[in-house]
Amino acid sequence: MPMSRRALAAAAVTALVLPLSACGSSDGGGGATADASGKVEGDITFETWNLRANFKDYFEGLIADFEKKYPGTHVKWIDQPAEGYADKISADAAGGTLPDVVNVSPDLAAPLAKSGLALDLDKAAAKYRSEYLPGAWAGHQVPGMTGTYAFPWYLNTGPLFYNKTLFAQAGLDAAKPPRTYDELFADALQLAHKSGGKVATLANVPTIEDFGRYGSSLMNKAGTGFAFNDAKGIELLTKYKELYDAKALDPQVLTATPESTGKKFLTGAVAMNPGSALDLDHFKKQAPSLYKNIGITDQITSTGHVNMYVMGLMVNSRTKRAPAAVTFAHYVTDAEHQMSFAKKVAIFPSTAGSLDDPYFTKEDGTDETRVRVAAAKSLKNAVNYTPVLFSEQMKTALRNEVAKALQGKQSPKEALDNAVKACDLLLQQQG
Template sequence: MAKTWFAAAGTALLLTGCGLGGSTPPEADTSGEVKGAITFQTIQLSPTFDDYLHGLIAAFEKAHPGTKVEWTDIPSDAAARKVSADSVTGKLPDVMDLDTATLAPLGRRELVVDMAAAAKDVKDTYVPSAWNSFAYTGNSIAALPWYLNTPVLISNQGVLKKAGLAGQPAPVNYDELIDRSKQIAAKAKVAGFQPTETGFPSSLLTIGVPLVNEDSTEAKVNTPEAQKFVAALAELYQAGGIPQDSVSAKERSEIETFSDGRTAYLEAGGSRLKIVKQNSPAVYGEVAVGKPLGDAAERTWVVAHGLAVPKKSANPATALAFAKFVTSAENQLALGKQSSVVPSTLTSLNDAYFTSGDDTDLTVAARKIAAASLHDGKTIVKPAAVDAEYAKTLWSAVQPAIIGKAEPAAALAEAETKLTKILKDRRQ
């Protein structure tokens, strides 16, 4: 499931302007009888979760005689293109599993059922930051939250020992992470961490940069906090605290870099631990996990997948009922117990599976940290306008500053101008 998080989002910008214009369809009537057939589409959950989803569908059909759910699963790298094509031809599935970035064009154009109105009875069952992740226009909510990803701080204790940092408390913010990274580069000749295109907006959120204004009509990235952060990254890059080829050349996966022992820290979802273990058992043997960098400031990022229902669904009542069923606390807990994702329902997060267990097991420790961040209100919503296109534009502008070929303020001013144009163009 880990591959679905950013692979699908990476091509979400393809939907912008792809036949999604025109008048906003009227709100669908979801108050009818729950009966008849619907289609349900997920992203890269088969074959791993075939048994779970078949069981889910069977349980729904049993609870609602006369209903039929036809399930299809698509690869993550095909999601954006398929959603775009289906929206043009009017063949969107009745219930769609989408990440926030891939759903964004449909949400901005109000082509999906507003869950704030249609599902207001279940709003308070979800983590607030997860619910608000799908707020693309005004107070409308484009999807019911399903599964989430939120980070832990993964560290290579072997590298930290070489740098003389063994036994030291983990860094709690980016200032401390950058200071540690300088020491690691100087003493262990290893980089501290790797900033990336996809992760940079989340880093700015963590340090208090809003990214957009209140109505997402203007970018807000050229702030004193952002300038200080980019300047610090540039200094760290020159000191060897950031992998040289990760910024100046084609982006290299931060998971791959960490697995190769070339960085000491990695802030990522707990699902990434499995990848590190597969890539490098030796490095995994040195790994420890701790609270994310945004924990103290209550600005930990969260990435959400949700279930959306198109307004033009032929059977919106059954589609909404199924979306509620799939994202219920009971069914989310069952999914969480057989996967590496975190539920979006508060009741699920209260279960002992997410609150107790042996912390010497890295997976258990990561699961508990992530659940606590979500349940304790320490996660912050990344604005829905901050999608793959936004991230790519921002990263392209700041890269020259990080490698010392541009001033941070000038780079961020350029980014802000370009991003604001993108945001305004989306509203035309």
């Protein structure tokens, strides 16, 4: 039974950044480059992140096929539980026991790259780069460093649901939902006005991804500090303040959770909300009238690129079997194997051309396919807006300052200046 896209990708969203101090001494920030040329042979270790329970047969079959294709190789598969995964990698890095091929999200790869433990694939595997979507390949690049430090594996994104009935009641064209932030702000104010403040458009405060999709720089080019307090960032938060004052944001927006925002959308108190095929199935059972009037559109963006979450496979730069490790990491993430994995679980391949497959382009009337096609379409030119150095603590710092701005306790500029200051301090502590 396919596992939900949300469940599989949860780790990409909630992963904690590794403390750099745990990764051993730096050798020049990725300067170590193992020689990946030569014969593919020998024993390597492959570590995944909470995948054995649901995909044991898939990975055992994939490994067996690899060993058959490359006689003389042996892959030892290690699967770690989701809880404590970052700590486990940190301990292995410090102790010199990091596996040859490691399942990482960008924020886990970044400190390893800075400490010289992640192989630079722009040097060691440049011949494979064109096989992947540009945005996916760039997902494991680190600000302030040159190079790419993991093969992109599976991708995730989420479409946006909207209530066509609420749009129509507000005098908006339900067939033309907002696609840019300017359109969103205009529609949200109209929805709030026409409903007398009873219908909010959103139940979420802006996140770092919103600042990215709006066009903020997020970080300086050197990767040494954050920059979402630039003119674009201040403009975005100022607009959200206007929505908050006009009741175009849900009154409980400052304490919202994914579950609470889902309930708001279910009851018609909120007009737009991100979701998945699982949500559609829930609406079909719990709110059939809503289900019949749900529209699906892309994430809001003013840059032309939606946000993606990306998982990757990193190669240990100190592996003694570089040819085998690089070849295996590529094998797992090539178009054929990503496609086969995507048909077992609702995720998306990062390989160029794969999203043109009928599996991702043709609907069959089911909710799962309806969402899959909508999401796949937006992924072709998506980017990972979440800075690889942006930790959970930083997300909390930003959210706290945004809340103060929405409540009028400080100006949008003051809020973002304070958030950047707090995040820069946390960034320095990582180093």
